[in-house]
Amino acid sequence: MFWCRNEVRPGVSVAFTDTGAGNLALHVQDDPTEVMARRARLERVLGLEDQSVSRRFQYMDQVHGNHVEFIEAYGPGPTADAMVSAAPALHMASDRSVQPLAVMVADCVPVLLVGTDAGSSPVLAAAHAGRPGVASAVVPATVAEMRRRGAVDISAWLGPSICGSCYEVPEQLREEVAAEIPETWSSTSWGTPALDLPAGVRAQLAALNVPVEYSGECTLENDSLFSYRRDSLTGRFAGLVWTHD
Numbered sequence: 001m002f003w004c005r006n007e008v009r010p011g012v013s014v015a016f017t018d019t020g021a022g023n024l025a026l027h028v029q030d031d032p033t034e035v036m037a038r039r040a041r042l043e044r045v046l047g048l049e050d051q052s053v054s055r056r057f058q059y060m061d062q063v064h065g066n067h068v069e070f071i072e073a074y075g076p077g078p079t080a081d082a083m084v085s086a087a088p089a090l091h092m093a094s095d096r097s098v099q100p101l102a103v104m105v106a107d108c109v110p111v112l113l114v115g116t117d118a119g120s121s122p123v124l125a126a127a128h129a130g131r132p133g134v135a136s137a138v139v140p141a142t143v144a145e146m147r148r149r150g151a152v153d154i155s156a157w158l159g160p161s162i163c164g165s166c167y168e169v170p171e172q173l174r175e176e177v178a179a180e181i182p183e184t185w186s187s188t189s190w191g192t193p194a195l196d197l198p199a200g201v202r203a204q205l206a207a208l209n210v211p212v213e214y215s216g217e218c219t220l221e222n223d224s225l226f227s228y229r230r231d232s233l234t235g236r237f238a239g240l241v242w243t244h245d
């Protein structure tokens with residue numbers, strides 16, 4: 001069900017699902033009732049239903065852009081490629097609840113970020129970094145929004161995505177993206193032009209002094225992960241970040 005799952009700071013966890021959790025996306029010709037049941041199952045397994053206030057992961061309507069939405073409370077998914085959530089401005093010191101966030105992918109880079117605000121409460125973020133998102137700096141925009149909300153001590157976790165040896169692109173596209181982010185320049189294992197998106201995201205984070213504590217493996221090379229390049233009509237797995245007792 002989980003590719004990996006870790007408590008990364010006291011009371012804050014990140015996880016990436018695998019095909020065992022099933023498809024979590026509503027836009028890939030799957031039965032919406034079953035998708036919602038799978039999302040609810042994840043929340044049950046992770047104990048989000050056991051807390052005083054039942055909480056749900058906020059998903060978003062991802063469009064390969066670089067808009068970052070600040071999420072105050074669970075609601076209809078925003079059209080965005082990154083979300084940031086933090087403790088409400090007026091909250092009890094004991095109330096560490098922050099809106100849990102989810103990002104869906106199948107080859108794009110799922111990025112989860114955790115920081116701490118002035119009141120020692122966690123600031124969470126989830127970003128979807130595909131080729132257009134890397135080129136248009138959606139991850140740096142997410143870090144900027146977290147810092148605008150007072151976050152310091154930010155770390156990032158990159159989940160599984162297609163690797164630089166598998167992600168073949170036309171020569172011109174490689175040149176365009178690598179002109180912006182040189183670290184993305186790559187070649188496939190069979191010698192054709194490619195892009196290394198996780199390397200690009202790592203470089204963008206390094207430039208902002210944000211350490212990457214985990215970087216996932218290749219989706220195309222692992223059958224327990226969804227890969228759009230491998231299967232075309234396929235599901236989406238998720239990156240999840242949440243607070244807990």
Ligand SMILES: [Zn+2]
Binds near residue numbers: 166167219
């Ligand atoms: Zn690969």
